[in-house]
Structures are given as C-alpha cells and as structure tokens.
Amino acid sequence: xxxAVVTGAxxxxxxxxxxxxxxxxxFDEIWVIARRRERLExxxxxxxxxxxxxxxxxxxxxxxxxxxxxxxxxxxxxxxxVNASGFGHFGAFADFPAEPQLEMIDLNCRALTAITWQTLxxxxxxxxxxxxxxxxxxxxxxxxxxxxxxxxxxLSFSRALNVELRGRGxxxxxxxxxxxxxxxxxxxxxxxxxxxxxxxxxxxxxxxRALKDMKRGRDVSICxxxxxxxxxxxxxxxxxxxxxxWCNQQKIKx
Numbered sequence: 001x002x003x004a005v006v007t008g009a010x011x012x013x014x015x016x017x018x019x020x021x022x023x024x025x026x027f028d029e030i031w032v033i034a035r036r037r038e039r040l041e042x043x044x045x046x047x048x049x050x051x052x053x054x055x056x057x058x059x060x061x062x063x064x065x066x067x068x069x070x071x072x073x074x075x076x077x078x079x080x081x082v083n084a085s086g087f088g089h090f091g092a093f094a095d096f097p098a099e100p101q102l103e104m105i106d107l108n109c110r111a112l113t114a115i116t117w118q119t120l121x122x123x124x125x126x127x128x129x130x131x132x133x134x135x136x137x138x139x140x141x142x143x144x145x146x147x148x149x150x151x152x153x154x155l156s157f158s159r160a161l162n163v164e165l166r167g168r169g170x171x172x173x174x175x176x177x178x179x180x181x182x183x184x185x186x187x188x189x190x191x192x193x194x195x196x197x198x199x200x201x202x203x204x205x206x207x208x209r210a211l212k213d214m215k216r217g218r219d220v221s222i223c224x225x226x227x228x229x230x231x232x233x234x235x236x237x238x239x240x241x242x243x244x245x246w247c248n249q250q251k252i253k254x
C-alpha cells in the first residue's frame with residue numbers, strides 16, 4: 001500500500017500539501033494527522049486517494065505510540081512524509097508561562113523527530129520527506145526566540161538527515177518560508193509586540209515552490225526572492241546586526 005503521511009493537515013501548509021500531493025501523484029491512501037477529527041473528515045472529500053483521518057495530539061507521547069502501532073499493523077510504503085505540525089508565540093520570553101513554550105518545543109522538535117524516526121523503516125528508495133520549517137531558522141529572532149530556536153533545530157536536523165539517507169535514495173528537505181497567511185497567526189499573535197510584516201505569501205505558493213525544489217534536488221526550499229535575499233544577508237552580516245534590524249522594524253527598543 002503506497003501512502004503519504006501529512007501531519008498538521010487540518011489547515012495551512014499541511015492542508016495544501018495534501019491537496020497538491022493528491023493532485024500530482026496516485027496514492028492508495030493519504031494519512032492526515034491533526035487534533036481535530038471533524039475538520040480532517042470535512043475538508044478532503046474531493047481527494048482522489050482514500051483519506052484516513054488520524055486525530056492525534058502529537059505533543060503527547062501516547063500519540064506517537066499510536067502512530068507507530070498503526071505503521072506496524074498496516075506496513076505501508078510511505079512515499080511521502082510531510083511534517084507540518086507546529087505553532088509559535090510572539091512576545092517576550094519572560095512574559096509567557098513556561099508550559100506553552102515547552103509545548104512548542106515538544107511539537108516543533110520532539111514530535112517532528114519522533115514521527116520521522118517512526119516512519120523511516122517504511123520509507124523506500126524515492127521517498128521524500130518535507131519538514132515544514134521557517135525563515136526564522138536562519139537567525140536568532142528576539143521576541144519569537146523559542147519558536148526561532150525550534151526552527152533552527154529543524155533546519156539542522158533536516159539537512160544532516162538528508163545526507164545520511166542519500167545512500168538509501170531518500171530525500172529530506174526543510175521548507176523555510178517567510179510570512180505565510182495561515183491559521184498560525186491565530187495562536188501566535190497575543191499582543192502588539194510584532195507589528196511589521198514585510199511580505200506575505202500563500203500556503204499554495206510555498207507548497208508549489210517546495211514540490212519544485214524537491215524535484216531539483218535541493219535540501220532547503222525558500223519561497224520568494226525577497227526571502228532568499230534575506231537569508232543571504234544572514235550569512236553575510238553579524239547576527240547581532242540582523243537582530244538589531246529586526247527589533248528596529250518592530251519598533252522594539254533594546
């Protein structure tokens with residue numbers, strides 16, 4: 001049984017990955033993972049592949065166990081894995097309780113790593129892994145500091161794993177967009193700390209670029225020339241200066 005697995009599939013880039021993969025490739029099933037079963041069951045009624053809705057809260061260890069047990073039972077061929085689950089918070093680190101910030105680390109890093117590890121035995125030559133990352137992975141980002149740190153982990157992990165799996169013919173790519181119009185902001189924005197958004201992209205644009213970049217053999221996908229230029233600048237300029245520019249854009253005084 002040839003399948004694709006998409007976490008964070010109930011909205012945003014996860015949802016668009018499901019739709020684009022279903023359009024471009026034939027799968028026996030697409031496993032869609034998110035917390036809301038009713039949402040998963042309602043939005044993919046027009047897909048060609050059979051959609052298997054798997055409601056899991058990936059911050060919970062028992063959810064990872066449930067996913068692992070399902071793989072062992074079904075023994076599928078996982079042609080595509082998309083890790084799109086994640087969230088962020090905008091604001092000063094000291095102003096947030098510890099628990100939601102630790103939950104962010106659990107979902108953005110721990111769950112992504114666990115899902116990848118559990119899926120590896122079922123990947124075959126030609127399989128592809130998309131790790132949804134962020135522009136924040138390339139630099140320290142004050143007032144989004146935990147989120148940025150989790151995304152730096154995803155970038156490093158994904159690029160290194162891509163090298164490790166090269167001999168098996170499996171590709172891993174970090175998808176690193178800038179600002180994207182998704183439900184992410186419903187949870188991330190809690191005050192007016194972050195107010196400057198230079199450019200927005202759509203989830204469709206980001207996924208379209210990611211699929212093209214995977215075919216081109218890249219290990220990082222960055223949607224939009226302005227975002228690629230910003231990434232280039234982070235490689236040339238001291239991060240202290242990059243952080244100062246960011247704070248000035250947000251009108252945050254040191």
